[in-house]
Amino acid sequence: MIPSTHFLIVAAFLFAMGIMILIVKRNAIAALMGIELMLNAVNINLVVFSNLNRQIDGQMFVIFVIVVAVAEAAVGLALLLQVYKNYRTSDLDKITKLKG
Amino acid sequence: MISNPEVYFFYFFATIIVGSALFLLFTKNVVYSAFALLSTLLGVAGLFVLASADFLGIMQIVIYIGGVLLLFMFAIMFANKVTGQQYIITEHKNLLSGIVLGIAVFIIFAMAILKAGYKQHLSYYPNKSTVSEIGVELMTEYVFPFEFAGIFLFAALIGASVVAGHLIIKDNVKK
Numbered sequence: 001m002i003p004s005t006h007f008l009i010v011a012a013f014l015f016a017m018g019i020m021i022l023i024v025k026r027n028a029i030a031a032l033m034g035i036e037l038m039l040n041a042v043n044i045n046l047v048v049f050s051n052l053n054r055q056i057d058g059q060m061f062v063i064f065v066i067v068v069a070v071a072e073a074a075v076g077l078a079l080l081l082q083v084y085k086n087y088r089t090s091d092l093d094k095i096t097k098l099k100g
Numbered sequence: 101m102i103s104n105p106e107v108y109f110f111y112f113f114a115t116i117i118v119g120s121a122l123f124l125l126f127t128k129n130v131v132y133s134a135f136a137l138l139s140t141l142l143g144v145a146g147l148f149v150l151a152s153a154d155f156l157g158i159m160q161i162v163i164y165i166g167g168v169l170l171l172f173m174f175a176i177m178f179a180n181k182v183t184g185q186q187y188i189i190t191e192h193k194n195l196l197s198g199i200v201l202g203i204a205v206f207i208i209f210a211m212a213i214l215k216a217g218y219k220q221h222l223s224y225y226p227n228k229s230t231v232s233e234i235g236v237e238l239m240t241e242y243v244f245p246f247e248f249a250g251i252f253l254f255a256a257l258i259g260a261s262v263v264a265g266h267l268i269i270k271d272n273v274k275k
Contacts, residue, residue: 003221010118016209021125023202037140047151048151051153059156063249077260090179
């Protein structure tokens, strides 16, 4: 019998950490890690409320969120490889030109 | 005095999440941060199991730790220059504004959660599995999103391999 507030606080912390990582880190891969953390924080909230309402719908939604997160990571990293090939860097502040 | 053992497990996994997320924020080594992401996602899988979503916990481990982390490691190895100390280093910029924004977001969320006053406790079913329920739902009510997710993943993975495979073929031709 875990209080639901504790779960929600952990999820809020994870979301805030995701935002911080996304802003602070200058490597594109590390910024993508921040996005993954934010998606996971949302997943925790969905699972908790699915448990509280005794309905499976929240968990179904988590499955589709994970699908989208995986697709986003795969496409993002593939694009990053191409960007690295053109710019020889994966630093977000140095990727400034549209035409490489 | 707390009598339920799952509360201790909750605090164990919450400590894993908080500690490795903080390490992920403060480390400058990109490979270390990938492994910190691994242990954070492992803690999230533990929380899923404690919220009696066992199928999602296993899916989290299989997909994120088995798949996405490997993808991250490959991208780190491919798309980074090794600096002088043989480490792959990321710069930290906007440190003040990032931390201020993160703390502000956390405080706003925490205030909202505490003010909402959820008094319920999570119910924990040790002997009940959600696998059959999820399977039935996927084949009845969620069959259209399920098929759509299949096509979506197919298109995304084809696109990813076309975009990244182009690089490898061109490099081979150049050599």
